[in-house]
Amino acid sequence: MADHNAYDAIVVGGGISGLLSALALGKKGNSILLLEKTDALGGNCRTYEPEGFPGWRVDTGIHAITELIHGPLNQLKRYFDPGKFPAFRRHYDYYLRKKNGLEKIPSTLPGFLKMNAFPAKDKVVLAGDLLNTVISRAIFREKQKAVYDVISKHRLSKKTMQFMNALSYLLSGLSMEKTSVSRLLEGCGFSSGGKRGVIRRITETAKLFNNPGYRSQGYPLGGIQSITDGVIASFPKNVGYHTAEEVRKIEKDGSGFSVSTPKADYLSDKVVYSGEVKKLPGIIEMPVEWSRQVKQLEQATAMTIWLGLKEPMTEFNYNGSEVFCDVRDSDKELFYWLMPVPELAPRNKGLVGVSTIIDPKKCRDSEEKLLNTIYSLVPAVEKNIEMVHTQVMVPEKAAVSLNYFPSIKTPVNGLYVVGTDTDMRSMGITRAGYSVLELLKSL
Template identity: 40%
Template sequence: MADYDTIVVGGGISGLLSALVLSKHGKKVLVLEKDDILGGNCNSYMVDGFQVDTGPHAITHLREGPLRRLMDEYFNYLPFFVDYGHYYVRTDKGLTKIPSNVKEFVTFDVLPRKDRLLLSQALTKAMTQMTFGMLDGEQPVYDYLPKGLSMDTHDFVNAIAYFLSGKSMKETSVNRVLYGSSFMRDSVSVDVFKDEEILPDPSYASQITDMLSKYHLMDHLSSLGRLATNKVAYAQAYPRGGLKSLLNAVLYSMPDTVRIKTGSRVIQILNDGEKVTGVSTDTDSYSSDTVVYTGFAKHLPSLVQLPPDYVADLSRIDQTLSLTIWLGLKQKMKEFDYTGSEVWFRGGAYWAMPISNYDESLAPEGKQLVGFTFVIDDKNDIENEKKNALGLIMKAVPGIENNIEMTHYQLTIPEKAAVTINGYFAGIRSPVKNLYLAGTDTDKRSMGVTRAAYSALELLKAMKEDKNI
């Protein structure tokens, strides 16, 4: 008899969610994590009195997404979530809310008026075409942009593309921007089409409304339109106590039938030529009926022999390297007097979150903690990238340099696969029987923790179909 029903390789959020789900379906599970701590990219730790996260995080799709389903179904303890707030863009004039629907876009005065009109027309066209199945959305954002936009507007669209996919607008699909930014899901409402001001031709509005009635799409689209304002707070949040509160909620919910070993790197996945039989670490071997691998799918061929076609597919997985700079501020700054996050896009781009505004205990009394994330090129000199990134922050927030008491750098790969146009996603099943994959390179929907949660649900489905549950 095998030592365990299932061995989960990797104790990041994907592995732990998988272990939780499987154990609650009666499985005896072993989790093996190579590092000395659990959580992977989903954790928090102390630096000079400030509690930093592994990158600034917004937990998304909390109302009805996959994490919500897992929490409702399998968690014994729930993190306390604080409303996320808003997304802003920072310019020399301060902060402006990023539009979350076409109407708001028209008054978004960060960009020149002419560009706003061109962009809202392009957005309206893309949303309409998408609604009626006339656009597959897989073309690059760059190709879909109207001609004659200013450089500034190009930089803005590029910054948003980097934020949503980790890649430039030439490698990001129209789909990713429309769905990832919630434009599609949140703002395809009838009022959008009724607003004649934003449409190229006023008669277009009534044509669209007529079409919607004809195809009985009115009710459907109106219900999607309930999010038609920038109310991200209803759907997104930050866990009070930091990102580790989410990790701890998973760990506290784990039944006794789960054993977790840190400092255990899996070096081989064992099989009998037909199906998996267990795994080996540097020091031990464990037998099991099924194995769930949640490390980089790209690295799977170094652990087990796989068919060449599959190995070739895995090598197509595209990734993004990110740099986060955490700044501990001596005093709170009026520039960061908000909850949510900000994007800067001039002369370089960052995404920033003042996380101690959600929970003051993350910074020493009277101080503030802000995380700034950059997408960087791993071919460049990293020290230079750090210097440039810090320089950009100082340009965006004049005076901040006099107020910094802690600087902490993190180099991370936020998701194991970036959602690019020709990128590859591994899926849940491997070619080896009873060897499954989970994690952010198996499911392209959404991003980050939400994507990890999707993968745990898909794993459950696949194992049920294979009669392994």
């Protein structure tokens, strides 16, 4: 296109899905303009210094990046310039925090049967349910079901039911009635989102007995910002970006599009939209039925509290993360996920992040409850705190439920959607990566 405001593709949104889309399309030789409404690129994939605490750095939520060995980030690595793809440290194990310390969460069914945390009867019942589910999916190609529908509700204790519900909330942001079994299997490391068909099904069944653990998970050295920085540093000259420029209107213009922001109008052959799919019908006219369906996408809200420690603590001296469930005095149980991230702390200090899913209307209560739970489980933390920073964010633009999910290609020719509300596989950044691979296949 000759017009200086005209591009082969405009990418709306500069979160990790928009950035990876711009990078891959740019490296294929397309002229790309990426427009981001906030002041910074990265969306939910950033690391920053919290206000009032110089020297400390925190990520936007705690992150373990999944499927690093064979997953989408590894496949998209080839678009990064040499040396720009971040280095990851292994995120080894998950632990369950109890009053008397940590118990490693096993990654196989026989290992689960040895766990002390559950009553013996519940372990046998749950193991049977899990085996049944995986085999039904493998042999009978059983369709997607909810966690609630595959567990033997009437044979499990209230505490175990609460645990399963809390685990569902943690993994998908939704209750066990709405959380899909795939999310549970992927979250517990029994299934990998990428493989399909017969191989996937056989692998899934075998993994129950011979699972190498979480060896394909990692944490990027330098914080999750290093993923965002690596993409930006790899942009070729034909990829440009503007921050603080919100796309308010997209119109079909002949065979292309006109894209408007408060600052300018642009033309493009294609548009890749990476904001919330739910909000797209407010920006461009979409078919009524499609708009109705995307409105059903559900979101969860997460709270993360970062605790800066005056000195590192042996209680958090492991490479991985821990979970704990508070079911003491309420029916609305919470599940916490805590991860030490020592590399973001100033020298000789410690840093842990704790995340949980909350009701956004009850932020203050959740914050207090979260802090009290940590203090009761690891009392030495309270006296060792130097920095507290709280974040309330939407982790994924759509929770993995049993609902309809939009495909990358929209009903409008040349308009594509990417991001965590367009692919159900795996989690967060990996999910976003899967959507970008789908985009590349669709174009």
